[in-house]
Amino acid sequence: MRKSFPVEDLARDERFVRVPLATRINDPRNAQAADSGSSGRRGAGRLTPERPDAPDAARALMHGIFVGEIQALEGAGRTCWDFEVGSGNGEGIPEVPFELKLDMARQCWDEARHCEISIKLSGHMGTELGEFSENTFLYEAACNPDPVLRLTGVNRALEGLAIDVFNTMREFGEVAGDPVLEFCEDWMLADEVTHVKMGSDWLRKLTADDKPRQERALEFQRVVDKLFSLGGFRGEEDDSPVRLARRFRELAGFKEDEMDTLAEIAKEAREEMEAIAEANRPAVAH
Amino acid sequence: MPVEIRPETFSLVHFDATEIRAIVEQLVEVIGLPAASVTIEVDETTLLAHAQVTSTDPIVIAVESGALEDPKVVGQLNATATADVLGKLLLSAKDRLDPAFGEAPADADLTLSEVAAWETYCIGRLGRLGHHVQRQRRLYQFRNRHGFTDAADAAFDALWTADGLTWADISAISNQATA
Numbered sequence: 001m002r003k004s005f006p007v008e009d010l011a012r013d014e015r016f017v018r019v020p021l022a023t024r025i026n027d028p029r030n031a032q033a034a035d036s037g038s039s040g041r042r043g044a045g046r047l048t049p050e051r052p053d054a055p056d057a058a059r060a061l062m063h064g065i066f067v068g069e070i071q072a073l074e075g076a077g078r079t080c081w082d083f084e085v086g087s088g089n090g091e092g093i094p095e096v097p098f099e100l101k102l103d104m105a106r107q108c109w110d111e112a113r114h115c116e117i118s119i120k121l122s123g124h125m126g127t128e129l130g131e132f133s134e135n136t137f138l139y140e141a142a143c144n145p146d147p148v149l150r151l152t153g154v155n156r157a158l159e160g161l162a163i164d165v166f167n168t169m170r171e172f173g174e175v176a177g178d179p180v181l182e183f184c185e186d187w188m189l190a191d192e193v194t195h196v197k198m199g200s201d202w203l204r205k206l207t208a209d210d211k212p213r214q215e216r217a218l219e220f221q222r223v224v225d226k227l228f229s230l231g232g233f234r235g236e237e238d239d240s241p242v243r244l245a246r247r248f249r250e251l252a253g254f255k256e257d258e259m260d261t262l263a264e265i266a267k268e269a270r271e272e273m274e275a276i277a278e279a280n281r282p283a284v285a286h
Numbered sequence: 287m288p289v290e291i292r293p294e295t296f297s298l299v300h301f302d303a304t305e306i307r308a309i310v311e312q313l314v315e316v317i318g319l320p321a322a323s324v325t326i327e328v329d330e331t332t333l334l335a336h337a338q339v340t341s342t343d344p345i346v347i348a349v350e351s352g353a354l355e356d357p358k359v360v361g362q363l364n365a366t367a368t369a370d371v372l373g374k375l376l377l378s379a380k381d382r383l384d385p386a387f388g389e390a391p392a393d394a395d396l397t398l399s400e401v402a403a404w405e406t407y408c409i410g411r412l413g414r415l416g417h418h419v420q421r422q423r424r425l426y427q428f429r430n431r432h433g434f435t436d437a438a439d440a441a442f443d444a445l446w447t448a449d450g451l452t453w454a455d456i457s458a459i460s461n462q463a464t465a
Contacts, residue, residue, distance in 0.1 A: 017358040027360055028298050029333040029351065052398065053335065055427040060357070126423025133358045176430050 003082045004143060007136050010074060015130025016067070021137055025231065025276055045239040047168055049176040057241070058172055058181075059125045063132040065165060066118035072162070073111035075142025075154050079104045083147050096147045096206075103198045107155075110191045117184050124180050141224045148206050152217040155199025157224035160249060160262075162192040164234050167245035193252045200253030225265050232270025236263045287314055288323040298330045299351050299361040306354070309365060313373045316415045319380055321345045326372065328354065337371050338393055342382045347375050369417050370409070377408040381453070390453040402431035403445055403460035410446035421446070432463040 012018075047057055079101075086095025122129060138158050144150040166189040173181030207214035229235060234242040244266070246259050254262075289310045291303040306326060314324055323344040328351055335352035339345065353371045356364035381387045381404075390396075396404070406428050413419035425442050432438035441463035445456065 019358070019360055023360050027333060029331060049430060050398075052401070055430045056335075056423075059423065059426070123422065124426070126420050126426045128420075131357060133360075178430070178434050180434070 001081065004145060005074075005078055007140050007143065010071075010136065010139060012134070013130075015128075017130070017133050018136055019133035021135055021227070024135075025273065030273070030276065045241065046243070047172055047241045049172065054172070054176075055125075058169070059122075059127045060132055061165065061169065061241075062118065062121055062125055063127055064135075065162075065169070066115070066122055066129070067134040068138050068158075068162065068165075069111055069114040069118050071136060071139035071142070072154070072158065073108055073115060075139055075150075075158075076104045076107040076111055078142060079147065079150060079154075080108065094145065094147060100147070100151075100202055100206075103202070107195055107198065110195065114188050114191065117188060121181065121184055137227060141227075144220065146213075146216075148203060148213060148217045149220045151199050152203050152221045153224040155195055156203065157221050157228055159192050159195040159199065160225070160252070160254070161228045161234060161242075163189065163196060163248045163252065164242050164245045166192055167248055168242045189248065193248055196249070196252035196254075222261075222265060225262055226269045229266040229269035231273030232266060235266030235270060237267070237270065240266070287319065287321070289314065290323065290325045292325065292327045293330070296328070296330050299355070299363075301328065301330065301351070301354065301361075301363045305363060305365070306368060309368050310372055310376075313369060313376050317373070317376050317380055319345065319376060320383055321379070324376070337375060339375050339379050339382075342379050345376070345379050347372060347379075366418050370412070370419065373412040373415075373417055374405060374408045377411055378404060381408075386452065388453040399431040399460050399464055400457065402428050403441075403456050403463075406442055406445040407448060407451055407456055411449065432460065435463075437465075438463045 045051065047061065048054065051057060079096075083094045083096040083101075085098045085101065087097065119129065138154075141153040141158055142150060144153055166185045170182055170185035170189055173179070173183075173185055203214065203217055207217060232240060234240060234244070236244055244259060244263060249259055250256075289307050291306045291310070294303050296303070306328070310324060310326060321343050325344065325346045327340075327346065327348045329348065330351045332350045333352045333355070334350045335355075337347065337349035337353045340348050349371065354363055354368045356362040356367070382390060390404075391400070406424055409419050409424050413421070424446070425439070428442045428445075429435075429438055432441060441459050444459050445451070448455075
């Protein structure tokens, strides 16, 4: 079986359609959202039951979670396979400790369960599998050839986003009085905290004596974090649909200053999205 | 009945006014609208998905492009979503034009529960007219506004399968579900 599986070759049936992130960002209608002071892609603000479109917004977000779980399973599975067992401390050597592979195997078990839960939740919410487009940037972050960068990008950035999303959905279920959604999201949230902590712990262990590698990994995390902020979809602004779950991130090993930095990154991502929208404004004016 | 689509040509999305008109004409025929004309005003400058009836006679519907868009293909029209969104609104317009339906509050004055109840009644009928509808999606919306309870599910079924309801009937079923 080959190593480092390219995103184009992921197995999907005809129900699933991929839309690149760039296609969404370059949609000229984003300019209108900038005019009105809120991004259309971010939607109508924070996800609460009071929003008239809340049930459909929750359905779309849940579908995003579902395809994210598939890709998280694929990513963790690849990490189990793509690297040989070794110390994992060598510069540029694709080796990882056996215990890291064991953690990834456990994560696969979790992600597979999350896929099953997401399918059942989608049914509960009236969503057909593949009803919304799939974006594969989650898996793409799991293709880094350096296991430390891969784990930092996936387990700290990707799974960190999962903490924020699951917490948002858990709160939504709680306020809406939906016991099924609240219960499922709470359990998946607990797993995500563990996954992020794995990333934090392995980053520390594998780069204890290699600060340049640690810095490269953290820089990769910043890049992925900005991408995953989705132009302000995730952030600490009042109208961000998904908010940073600081308490749960703290449990997962994030320090206060790291979360402050993440909030800044999200703000930057929002400003960049608004700049793109501004650049597209002439098309709308026309 | 004349059906007008505005704009006639789209520049920011790949919508075809002729295709939208054909969908609306089919809906108008099966629903049996008594209005003089139907105008659909599509706001293609936004990707949001709000849609509302702004006039009942003649019928004018204002809809944001996201409501008619294929959730899998950016900027492409989705015929099923278009029939779902516009069919629901045309049925609610027909209700308002029917003296026997009674006086419903203005759209802006409807509560989220009332909106969900009326939409359930409309979409249930749309499904029986032969259009693809998502029952579980509508049940989820109804539960969000009326509670995740057996009483709410029974109220949903009553609305989903009904014909010839008045506004007072819809309002009463909605209120009972949340009581």
